[in-house]
Amino acid sequence: MTTEKSNMIEFRDVHKYYGDYHALRGINATIRAGEFFSLLGPSGCGKTTLLRTIAGFEDISSGAVMIDGKNMANVPANVRPTNMVFQSYAIFPHLTVEENVGFGLRRDPRSKEEKAMAVAEALEMVGLKGYGKRAAHALSGGQRQRVALARALILKPKVLLLDEPLSALDKKMREQMQVELIKLQRQVGITFILVTHDQEEALVMSDRIAVMFEGQIAQLADPETLYRRPASRKVADFIGTMNFLPAQILSDSGATVEVEAAGFGRMSLSPDQVMGSPSAEGATIGLRPETLTILFEGQAATDREVLGTVEEVVYYGDMTYYDVKLDGASSPMRLSMRNVPGRPVLDRGAKARLGWSPGAVVLFR
Amino acid sequence: MSKNPSLKIYAIAYLIFLYAPIALLPVFAFNDSRVIAFPLAGFTTNWFAEMWADNQLFKAFRNSLTIATTSAVIATALGIFAARASTRYKFPGKGGVLGLIMLPMVLPEMIISMSLLVVLIAVGVPLSIFTIILGHVLICTPFAVAILTSAFQSLDRSLEEAAYDLGESPASTFRLIILPLVMPGIISSLLICFTISLDEFIIAYFLGGNQSVLSVYIFGQFRFPAKVPAVMALGFVLVCISVCLLTIAEYFRRRGIAKTGGKDTGGFL
Known part of the structure; x- marks a missing residue:
C-alpha cells in the first residue's frame, strides 16, 4: 500500500502535437496517491488529451508520463495499471450487465465462482445488486454510469480515470452521483482523476484541481485556494x-x-x-x-x-x-x-x- | 392517410405491375401445358421433375451457387477491411482510394466485362468460374463497402478503447466487441452480394467461357419453347429461395437491433 504522500502520476514536460496543433504545451505536475484530482478547463484546453496520455490512448510527442514511478513510454493501454470511465460510458451493448462488469476478468486466472463473486461485489458496491442478468442496453443513464464504474473498479487499478462522466446526466442525478463518487473514492482509496468543464463539479469533488487553458496548467491547487486566491484573471473568471x-x-x-x-x-x-x-x-x-x-x-x-x-x-x-x-x-x-x-x-x-x-x-x- | 382516391389507385396499379409477372411464375410452373397461355390446362408437377432431371441445369445451378457464395465471401471480407480503414484511419489520398473502390457501382457492367475480357485474354488466363468470380467480386465490393461502412460508423469508438483499457489485445477486441456488433452488417453484405452475383448476366456471359451459370442458362432455354415450363418451375424455386434468404436476413437484422437496443431505421421488410 502506498502512503498518502507518495506520487502516483508525474508529468514531466509533456508536449503533444497533432500535426501543427500544439495540444499540450509542457505539462509538469504530480498527482498524489489516493487523491481525488480534477483536470478542469474549457473545451479544447487539452484536459481530455492529458487524461488519455495517462490511459495510453494518446502518445506524447515529448516528455514523460510516470505512473507509480514507472515511465509509461512504450507501455500500451491494455497493460497500464489504469482503468477508465468513458464519457459515453462505452457499455458493451451486446452483453449483459454481468458480462460487462466481468469483462476485464477474462484473463484472470481465478475460478469461475470467484469471478462471479467479484462481479457481484462490484455490482453491490455501485448499488446495482441484482441487476447482473439485465441487458446492458436496457439501463438508464445513471445505471450505465454505475456499470461503467463497476467494470473499471473490478480490476483494482492504481488510477481510475473519469472522462466527464457526469455530463450526460440531468442535474439531480448529477448531484447525487457527485456525492456517491466521493464516497466511493474514499471507500476504495484509489487515485481518481476526473476531467470536467464544470467548475462547480470540480470544486465539490476534488482534493486538488489543475485548471487548464490552451494546453497548459494555469493553476494547480486545492479548491479553496483556487477560489480565494486565483493565480490569474483568467482562472478567476473561469471559476465562479x-x-x-x-x-x-x-x-x-x-x-x-x-x-x-x-x-x-x-x-x-x-x-x-x-x-x-x-x-x-x-x-x-x-x-x-x-x-x-x-x-x-x-x-x-x-x-x-x-x-x-x-x-x-x-x-x-x-x-x-x-x-x-x-x-x-x-x-x-x-x-x-x-x-x-x-x-x-x-x-x-x-x-x-x-x-x-x-x-x-x-x-x- | 390520403383522401385522394387516385393516389390509392396508382399505388395498387404500381404493385400489380411490380408483382403480377412474379405471381404468374407458380401459375405456369404447375400448369399442365407446354404453351404459356391462358386458359390453364390442369395441375402438374412434371415441370419440376423435368427441371430436376436436367443435368445441364443442375451444373449451371451448382456453378452459380459456387460463384455467388465465393464472390459474397471475398467481397464482404474486402469490404470489412475497406470499411474499417475508411472509418478509423486517416491517410493521404483516402478520398481518391475510396472513390476508386466505389466506382464499379456506377460503371456500366458492359465496360467492366469487356475490359476484363481483353485483359484476361491478353494475360492468358483461361475463362472459367474463377474469372466470373473475379468480375463479380469487383462489382460486389462497392456494395459490401457501402453496407459495412455504415455498420462500422455506428460503432462508438470508445467501445474499442474500453475493451483495450480492460486488458484485451487489439485482435481480441476486434473479435469480442467489434465483430459481434457489426455482424448484422456482415450478414446483410453477404446476402446482397450473393444476390447480385446470382442474377448477374453480362459478366457471367462474357467471362464464363464454356462454363454456364444459371442466368445465362435460363436465357438460353428461352430459345426452345418446349423448355419454357421447366424454366418457370426453376423461377418459382428461385423466388422461394429469395424469400427465405430475405426472411433470414431480416430476422438477424432485427435480432441484432433488439440485442443492442438500437432503434429500427428501416431494412428489407
Missing part, C-alpha cells in the same frame, strides 16, 4: 464570478502593497493577495460577489464601507444578485446576498451602502 476593477499600485514594500482603485479608495494588501509578476499592462483588483455585503439600516460595516446605486436585481429564490454602481467607479459590481427572513430585496435605483474588506481582495499585476 469575480468583479474586476482597474487599480494603481502606489507602493510595493515587499511586506505590503499599497493599491488604489476607483470607488474603493486606498488599501494595503499582503503579498499572498498579489498574483503574477509586475507587468506593463496595468493592475486589476478582483472581488468575489459574496465578499461585498449590502448594509441595511442600523448595520455597521465590519471593515470598510462604500456607497453605490442598485442598477440591476436578479432574484433566485435563495439568493438575490445585485449589480451596484459605486460612486466614483465606472462599471457596476456584481454582488450576491442570501435571502434570509426579514431581509428586504432592494429595488433598482435604490441607494445602497456596501461593506467590504481589503482582506478579500486579490490583486492581479
